[in-house]
Amino acid sequence: MKILAYSVMILLLVPLQTTLLPHVSIWGLTPDFGLAVSALIGLFAGELEGLVVGLAIGWILNMYSAGDLWVSLVTKGGVGLLGGLLGQHVAHVTPTVVSVGLLIFSAVGGVMAVLTMKSAFGADVWAMVQSMVLPQACLDAVVGAGLFYVANQQLASDRALMSDRL
Amino acid sequence: MWMATLRAPYNARRVALGGFALLLLVLFLFPSQSQGVLQYFDGPIGQVIRIPLEVVASIDQGISGVWHSYVALQGVQTENEQLRQDIEWLKGQNNQLREAAAATERLTALLHFKEQALPTLLAAQVIGRDATSWYRSVILNKGESDGIKSDMGVITAAGVVGRVVKTNSATSVVLLVTDPNNAIAGLIQRTRDEGIVEGTQQGLARLKYIPMLSSVRSGDHVVTSGLVGGFPRGLALGTISRIDKEEGALFQSAELMPEVDVSRLEEVLVIQAPYGMSVHTDGKNIPSGKP
Numbered sequence: 001m002k003i004l005a006y007s008v009m010i011l012l013l014v015p016l017q018t019t020l021l022p023h024v025s026i027w028g029l030t031p032d033f034g035l036a037v038s039a040l041i042g043l044f045a046g047e048l049e050g051l052v053v054g055l056a057i058g059w060i061l062n063m064y065s066a067g068d069l070w071v072s073l074v075t076k077g078g079v080g081l082l083g084g085l086l087g088q089h090v091a092h093v094t095p096t097v098v099s100v101g102l103l104i105f106s107a108v109g110g111v112m113a114v115l116t117m118k119s120a121f122g123a124d125v126w127a128m129v130q131s132m133v134l135p136q137a138c139l140d141a142v143v144g145a146g147l148f149y150v151a152n153q154q155l156a157s158d159r160a161l162m163s164d165r166l
Numbered sequence: 167m168w169m170a171t172l173r174a175p176y177n178a179r180r181v182a183l184g185g186f187a188l189l190l191l192v193l194f195l196f197p198s199q200s201q202g203v204l205q206y207f208d209g210p211i212g213q214v215i216r217i218p219l220e221v222v223a224s225i226d227q228g229i230s231g232v233w234h235s236y237v238a239l240q241g242v243q244t245e246n247e248q249l250r251q252d253i254e255w256l257k258g259q260n261n262q263l264r265e266a267a268a269a270t271e272r273l274t275a276l277l278h279f280k281e282q283a284l285p286t287l288l289a290a291q292v293i294g295r296d297a298t299s300w301y302r303s304v305i306l307n308k309g310e311s312d313g314i315k316s317d318m319g320v321i322t323a324a325g326v327v328g329r330v331v332k333t334n335s336a337t338s339v340v341l342l343v344t345d346p347n348n349a350i351a352g353l354i355q356r357t358r359d360e361g362i363v364e365g366t367q368q369g370l371a372r373l374k375y376i377p378m379l380s381s382v383r384s385g386d387h388v389v390t391s392g393l394v395g396g397f398p399r400g401l402a403l404g405t406i407s408r409i410d411k412e413e414g415a416l417f418q419s420a421e422l423m424p425e426v427d428v429s430r431l432e433e434v435l436v437i438q439a440p441y442g443m444s445v446h447t448d449g450k451n452i453p454s455g456k457p
Contacts, residue, residue: 014215015222018294018305023226028369029299047182055189060215063208064294066301066331066341069201070193081186088179113300118347124367131367136299 006041006053010060013037018064029136032106034061036144038076039083039102040151043093047084054080068116075109095152099145106137205334212309212334219337220307223293227432285398286439287321288312292431293337302345302365303331304431311335318396319437325402325425326350326390327434338436342428343403344369352403353391354382360391363403363422371404371422378418382409388422398440 013034021030034057042050058076062069079102086101087093110133114125192200290312294305308314310333320327320340328348332339341348344365352363352373359380361373373388386406392399404422411418 011215011218014297015219015294017297019219019222019226022295025299030295032298034297046178048178048185051182051186059204060211061297063212063215063332063334064305064337064339065297066303066339066345066347067296067298069204070197072298073193074190077186077189081182084182085179110300113298117300127367132299 006056009037010053010057013057014060014064017061026139027135029132029139031139031143032136033143033147034058034076035079035106035109035140036102036147038080039098039105039144040147042080042083042085043087043098043148044151044155045084047081047088050080050082050084051077052080054078067113071109071113071116075105075112079105079109093148095145095149098148099141102144103137103141106140107133110134110136209310209335212336216307216336219293219305223291223307285437287435288314288438289433290314290320290338290436291433296339301347302342302369302428303328304340304342304428304434306330306338306340306434306436307336308436309333309336309338313438314338314436319390319401319440320434321397321401321437322426322431322434324427325404326397327426327428327431329395330436340434343371343424343426344428350397350403351391351394352388353399354380354406355387355389357381357386360393361388361417361419363388366421369428370407371424373406373420373422375417376420378411378416380418382406382418382420384408386420388420392440396437396440398437 017030017033021033024030038050038054038057041053045053055073055077058072058074059069061076062072065072082101082105086097090097111129114128114133117128288308290306290308292304293307296303296305304327306314306320314330314333316330316333318330320330326343328340328342328345329350330338331341342365343350343363346365346367348365350363351360353360354373354376357380359376359382361375363371363373366372376382384406388403388406390397390399390401390403402425404424406420407423408421409418410420
């Protein structure tokens with residue numbers, strides 16, 4: 001059942017990321033839902049599940065991108081794994097914690113993506129970091145925190161419902 | 167706020183960390199082999215994902231069609247009048263060009279030049295944009311099963327769109343001419359100087375490596391040179407808007423305004439064979455034009 005749910009989620013993530021989100025891009029940047037979803041799955045379901053689903057998301061989304069496969073696999077899988085570790089080791093996970101984590105991870109992933117580009121040389125890299133990587137990291141952090149807040153509210157109401165039934 | 171729970175057993179953490187370390191090792195030691203293994207599964211997965219992708223794309227195009235056809239019609243009358251004037255001017259130009267073409271045809275026959283065969287084209291629909299913000303690319307609804315392969319050129323009636331960089335059985339990814347990672351051999355139509363056209367961070371294009379002695383100027387048209395890549399000679403790339411000439415440099419460069427508005431692409435043509443070659447299933451192109 002869980003595998004089916006994850007499969008449907010990945011299936012829906014592709015049209016969301018490639019067809020719908022470009023309409024709401026800010027300065028040509030679209031939030032990376034794949035990154036945010038991988039981190040949240042790691043956070044709520046543990047590091048192994050986060051890693052596996054993150055790798056699946058990275059692989060499938062890369063089929064619809066001109067980027068290198070390994071960058072996508074490492075960033076999405078890595079963020080799932082780190083999300084799981086964060087869930088295990090941080091006592092109070094808040095939207096702020098999630099947004100800071102995603103900000104750092106998205107920035108690192110962005111720098112990796114920029115460094116693998118053919119066009120990146122010296123000054124260009126710094127210009128791309130300023131104009132693309134940092135705004136993208138901020139956007140991912142905001143989206144991730146928002147998704148975490150919604151998921152957390154849903155989880156809290158489910159728990160309340162369950163305790164009422166018991 | 168949500169409290170951390172220690173649900174995952176210690177073994178799961180070790181498996182996850184070990185798995186990730188192994189993945190990194192495999193990706194760095196055997197990059198092409200590991201990607202090749204995953205690309206083997208791209209075909210069936212791509213066919214499954216094609217269904218929701220095309221459904222969402224058709225709904226999206228339906229909504230934008232309604233918007234552009236009925237709602238966003240402000241200023242259409244003025245535009246219509248301007249276009250009518252343009253048509254009149256173009257009719258005159260067309261007559262002159264027909265005369266020139268007829269003269270060229272006569273001279274070609276006289277000089278026994280080889281006739282250039284028309285390229286083999288395949289129409290495709292744009293169903294999405296790059297899944298990341300790092301690259302400027304579009305996704306087409308046709309892939310390997312339709313005969314599309316990497317490095318094929320993609321055009322519209324207006325000019326060059328880009329180049330196919332990735333394919334699976336159902337879809338393909340086209341890197342746009344405005345992407346800084348793209349490079350297409352270009353030719354200044356008036357001066358016949360060659361250069362390389364690359365995209366810029368600002369979403370325009372740049373013609374690099376123009377000889378210093380070239381008399382290039384703003385307003386010159388740049389077309390494909392046909393020497394490298396999947397494009398025949400003479401397809402419109404853009405119009406030069408600014409020349410950058412640095413003291414002591416070996417070459418000059420020029421900023422180009424691309425002919426195709428890549429932000430509004432809906433249908434494109436994929437060049438399967440630039441000089442009218444028949445595409446065979448084994449991947450080898452065999453000339454079908456005149457010898």
